[in-house]
Structure formats: structure tokens, C-alpha cells
Amino acid sequence: MKIAVIRIARPAFFALLIACPAMAQSPSGEDLHRWVRGIEGRDSQGRRDFVKQELNKLPVAFVALPFSRTITSGARQREITGENIVVGLGKGKQTLVVGAHMDAAPESPGANDNGSGVAVVLGLIQAFKDHAWNHRAFFCFFDQEEEGLIGSQAFVESYSDSLNHRAMINLDVAGTGTEIYVGPVGGGDDDFLMPLVRRAAALTGYAFHESEYYPPSDHLSFADRNLENISISIVPKGDVPLLIEAIAGGWSIDPGKTPEVLKVMHTSEDKSVHVSPESLKMSFRFTERLLRLINRTNEK
Ligand SMILES: [Zn+2]
Numbered sequence: 001m002k003i004a005v006i007r008i009a010r011p012a013f014f015a016l017l018i019a020c021p022a023m024a025q026s027p028s029g030e031d032l033h034r035w036v037r038g039i040e041g042r043d044s045q046g047r048r049d050f051v052k053q054e055l056n057k058l059p060v061a062f063v064a065l066p067f068s069r070t071i072t073s074g075a076r077q078r079e080i081t082g083e084n085i086v087v088g089l090g091k092g093k094q095t096l097v098v099g100a101h102m103d104a105a106p107e108s109p110g111a112n113d114n115g116s117g118v119a120v121v122l123g124l125i126q127a128f129k130d131h132a133w134n135h136r137a138f139f140c141f142f143d144q145e146e147e148g149l150i151g152s153q154a155f156v157e158s159y160s161d162s163l164n165h166r167a168m169i170n171l172d173v174a175g176t177g178t179e180i181y182v183g184p185v186g187g188g189d190d191d192f193l194m195p196l197v198r199r200a201a202a203l204t205g206y207a208f209h210e211s212e213y214y215p216p217s218d219h220l221s222f223a224d225r226n227l228e229n230i231s232i233s234i235v236p237k238g239d240v241p242l243l244i245e246a247i248a249g250g251w252s253i254d255p256g257k258t259p260e261v262l263k264v265m266h267t268s269e270d271k272s273v274h275v276s277p278e279s280l281k282m283s284f285r286f287t288e289r290l291l292r293l294i295n296r297t298n299e300k
Pocket residue numbers: 101113114145172173217
């Protein structure tokens with residue numbers, strides 16, 4: 001009822017905004033880089049607080065979902081606590097998840113891993129918050145990925161079959177380089193997604209690589225339940241064959257064959273000075289295009 005009233009009263013200008021919200025509200029590369037600078041170097045609580053603060057500024061509603069896990073390694077038990085932050089947009093019969101982990105490896109400022117993914121997801125929320133969604137879309141900032149994908153596992157465990165999962169798109173390491181790297185491809189849990197990923201690559205014209213080999217990240221929590229998933233990274237030219245070789249070889253990397261992206265990741269040098277606005281914008285544009293293609297695949 002309320003929707004009908006709004007539709008009738010909506011001036012043409014707002015109708016245009018709703019038709020092309022990303023054009024009207026797309027973040028610039030600088031905007032995305034500002035988010036990376038904002039989250040880098042913060043501790044775990046500081047990173048959660050930063051995401052909430054930026055969501056409030058957009059403004060967009062969110063829920064914080066705390067979790068607690070006991071991890072056993074040998075005789076030692078540790079309790080890991082955290083909080084996933086989730087923005088729900090749109091309505092529909094099927095569910096789409098867009099995620100990035102917001103935690104960082106210990107002793108790392110966590111700019112590219114994964115302040116970059118956080119920045120791109122914040123940018124996507126900004127661009128799509130008033131979009132005409134055909135799906136229920138959850139934009140998730142997962143916690144405690146570096147401890148073993150714990151936040152995304154907690155999210156998936158509370159994720160009921162009735163949500164009718166369509167796709168999970170994970171962004172991890174999205175701020176350095178010029179080439180899109182998507183994976184892990186195959187295994188029966190990306191048959192719907194991959195044709196759309198390839199279409200997004202063709203439409204953007206970006207250098208694109210897909211592989212069955214891809215580093216572990218939050219997509220695996222969805223893969224464990226055979227839910228459609230894929231991860232997206234952006235990496236320097238020449239890194240993808242080296243990454244594939246490293247993963248295929250069980251991470252035993254020959255001297256001189258270390259991918260550029262790994263030289264900084266998980267170190268004290270993972271700073272925003274190594275993250276570029278252009279790379280962030282590429283990650284944003286690629287994922288934005290993919291989300292538009294996915295959104296068109298279903299009836300309201
Ligand atoms: Zn990561």
C-alpha cells in the first residue's frame with residue numbers, strides 16, 4: 001500500500017535515480033581508498049566500529065550478529081568471539097550474499113587484506129541501497145576469517161534453506177593490481193554464477209583470470225554446504241600463474257616465484273599506500289556489473 005503511494009507520487013527525477021542508482025551514487029576510487037585508510041591499522045573492535053560508523057553515515061540499517069566458537073587444537077582450547085555485520089536490501093524469493101571479511105591477520109594493518117574488500121562492499125551498498133532488487137540481498141562484513149572462516153561459518157549455520165540461496169560473492173584482496181582473479185571454479189557450486197562472471201568480464205573488458213585454484217576465504221563456508229559461491233580478487237599482472245602454482249603445490253613456493261600480492265599480505269607492510277584507487281574502482285565496477293547481471297536473472 002505504502003509502496004503504491006510512493007510510486008504514484010514519485011517525480012520523474014527520482015524515478016531516474018532508481019533506474020540508475022549506481023550512476024548517481026557510485027563511489028569514486030578515492031572514496032573507496034578513503035575507506036581503506038579509515039580501517040587500516042585498527043584492532044578487531046576498531047574495525048567493527050569503523051564499519052558500523054560508515055554504514056550509519058550512508059545511512060543504511062544493519063544488524064550485528066555476535067558469535068562465539070570454541071576452537072580445539074590438540075589439547076588446547078580457545079574461545080573465539082566476533083560479530084558479523086549485515087545489511088539487508090531488497091525483497092524476493094531468492095537470496096544473494098555479498099561478503100568481505102573485515103578482520104585482519106595479527107600484526108598486519110590489513111589494508112589490502114581485507115580493508116579493500118570492506119571498502120568495495122561499502123561502495124556497493126552505497127550504489128545499490130535504493131536499487132530495485134529482484135532478490136533479497138545480504139551485504140555481509142564477516143568477522144574472524146583469519147582465525148579459520150569462523151564468522152562466515154556462523155552466518156551459514158544460521159542460514160535456513162527457506163532463504164533459497166542464489167549466490168554468494170566474496171571479495172578478498174581487492175585493492176592492488178590490474179587483473180581480476182576469480183575462483184575456485186568448478187565442483188558444481190558455481191554453475192549459475194560463472195557464466196555471469198564471464199559476461200561481467202567481457203562487459204568491463206578487464207584482464208580476467210579464472211581458476212579452480214584459489215586461496216581459502218569465506219566462500220568456503222558456503223561451498224561446504226554446496227551453496228553457489230565465488231571469490232573475486234584483483235592482483236598485479238603476472239601474479240595469477242604464480243598463485244595457481246603456489247596453491248596447486250600446497251603453498252611450497254619456489255624462491256623467486258612469490259606472487260607480488262603475497263609479499264605484502266599478512267605482513268606489517270599491508271598498508272593503504274600499496275592499495276590503489278584505480279584497483280579498488282576496478283573491483284567495484286566488476287562486482288557491480290556482476291550484481292546487475294544476477295539481479296536480472298530472476299522474476300520479482
Ligand atoms: Zn583475506
